[in-house]
Amino acid sequence: MTMWGWVALAVFIVFIIILYLLSPLISPPPLKLRDAHVLVTGGSSGIGKALAIQAVKQGARVTLVARNEKKLEEAKQEVTTYVTSQDKTQRVHTVSVDLSSDYPSVEKAFQEAEKTLGAVDFLINCAGTSVAGRFEDLSISDFKKMIDINYMSAVHATRAIVPAMKARGQGRIVFVSSQAGQIGLFGFTAYSASKFALRGLAEALQMEVKPYNIYLTLAFPPDTDTSGYREEQKTKPLETKLISETSGLLTAENVATVILSDTVVGKFFSSISLDGIMLSNLTCGFSPVTSLMEATQQVVTMGLFRIISLFYLAHFERIIYRCKLQRDSEAGSKKQS
Numbered sequence: 001m002t003m004w005g006w007v008a009l010a011v012f013i014v015f016i017i018i019l020y021l022l023s024p025l026i027s028p029p030p031l032k033l034r035d036a037h038v039l040v041t042g043g044s045s046g047i048g049k050a051l052a053i054q055a056v057k058q059g060a061r062v063t064l065v066a067r068n069e070k071k072l073e074e075a076k077q078e079v080t081t082y083v084t085s086q087d088k089t090q091r092v093h094t095v096s097v098d099l100s101s102d103y104p105s106v107e108k109a110f111q112e113a114e115k116t117l118g119a120v121d122f123l124i125n126c127a128g129t130s131v132a133g134r135f136e137d138l139s140i141s142d143f144k145k146m147i148d149i150n151y152m153s154a155v156h157a158t159r160a161i162v163p164a165m166k167a168r169g170q171g172r173i174v175f176v177s178s179q180a181g182q183i184g185l186f187g188f189t190a191y192s193a194s195k196f197a198l199r200g201l202a203e204a205l206q207m208e209v210k211p212y213n214i215y216l217t218l219a220f221p222p223d224t225d226t227s228g229y230r231e232e233q234k235t236k237p238l239e240t241k242l243i244s245e246t247s248g249l250l251t252a253e254n255v256a257t258v259i260l261s262d263t264v265v266g267k268f269f270s271s272i273s274l275d276g277i278m279l280s281n282l283t284c285g286f287s288p289v290t291s292l293m294e295a296t297q298q299v300v301t302m303g304l305f306r307i308i309s310l311f312y313l314a315h316f317e318r319i320i321y322r323c324k325l326q327r328d329s330e331a332g333s334k335k336q337s
């Protein structure tokens with residue numbers, strides 16, 4: 001390497017060290033899970049249950065919220081087996097409520113949870129579901145259902161918790177969106193929109209609650225092997241399957257570990273795997289900054305990731321075109337017979 005090469009390398013290393021040293025100035029102080037009350041909506045299944053298990057393993061008291069009481073009870077049994085603390089304060093509690101429709105019943109259910117396990121320190125909004133199909137094959141009620149379950153449930157739960165968190169001057173709120181909440185995808189006109197909505201909510205609310213030491217995390221998992229995912233597979237258009245497969249299939253445990261560790265340190269974006277990290281850097285927009293390192297990465301990589309995204313877009317277009325050809329020929333041969 002020439003002398004200038006060495007100088008450039010040294011400048012780069014010094015820059016990284018300065019960033020590293022300055023990072024704590026803007027990064028939130030971590031909030032411990034030990035002895036905290038973690039309330040997980042959608043905690044009876046899939047990613048929510050995995051999050052509950054990880055939280056319990058790290059010493060938290062956990063409330064699981066969902067509708068089906070039998071599933072809640074089974075999940076409680078399973079999650080309880082991970083209780084680490086010897087004293088009786090570490091417990092798992094369940095609350096059955098439909099989060100999507102009636103706000104007063106959500107507020108009442110959450111008050112009951114707070115009476116049982118104390119003020120909520122971590123609210124994890126994970127309850128959700130998906131419907132996949134071409135726009136004209138989805139019913140209008142599918143669109144309403146997505147907004148009610150994926151978006152309004154999070155609004156209701158968060159509205160019930162924020163006043164107390166602000167009064168206490170501490171808290172974490174997680175919204176589980178999806179990679180389909182970062183890019184609109186074939187088959188997800190209803191689902192993607194409901195997951196994009198969570199981002200608007202999270203960005204606006206983060207601005208309001210930051211002075212109260214409350215930090216939000218917006219998680220963007222790719223396909224994750226859960227009962228919800230397996231259900232969705234049954235009706236997904238081929239295009240949606242092939243496009244989603246690009247970023248692979250993860251386990252709920254894997255996804256939960258990343259979300260929880262990002263939440264503890266108060267990171268705004270939580271993404272997993274190389275695709276996920278590229279996507280978050282590319283689509284970071286006007287999002288809050290919770291790490292100088294991350295902000296620098298976004299500034300430096302955005303242009304490059306836009307170039308890479310053009311190849312992905314071309315790949316997706318090819319998938320859609322091929323599927324259309326196949327559909328058209330199937331329709332043609334049906335007509336003939």
Ligand SMILES: NC(=O)C1=CN([C@@H]2O[C@H](COP(=O)(O)OP(=O)(O)OC[C@H]3O[C@@H](n4cnc5c(N)ncnc54)[C@H](OP(=O)(O)O)[C@@H]3O)[C@@H](O)[C@H]2O)C=CC1
Pocket residue numbers: 041042043044045046047048065066067068069071097098099100126127128129130149150153176177178179220221222223224225226227228229
């Ligand atoms: N699996 C995947 O591929 C991905 C999932 N996600 C998102 O992660 C979240 C969890 O997904 P996953 O684990 O697969 O889902 P599951 O279907 O396995 O679990 C969904 C959970 O939400 C609860 N729930 C659903 N509707 C309501 C409601 N109206 N009120 C209260 N609780 C409700 C369910 O319980 P009950 O039915 O008893 O109410 C269940 O506990 C969802 O928001 C999903 O969109 C994001 C990216 C990828």
Ligand SMILES: CCCCCCCCCCCCCCCC(=O)[C@@H](N)CO
Pocket residue numbers: 129130177178179180185221222223224228229232243244245246247275276278279282305306308309312
């Ligand atoms: C620099 C550019 C990088 C681009 C990477 C693009 C990868 C796109 C893959 C999208 C996958 C969407 C999964 C949705 C999962 C989901 O939410 C449902 N399974 C819910 O049940």
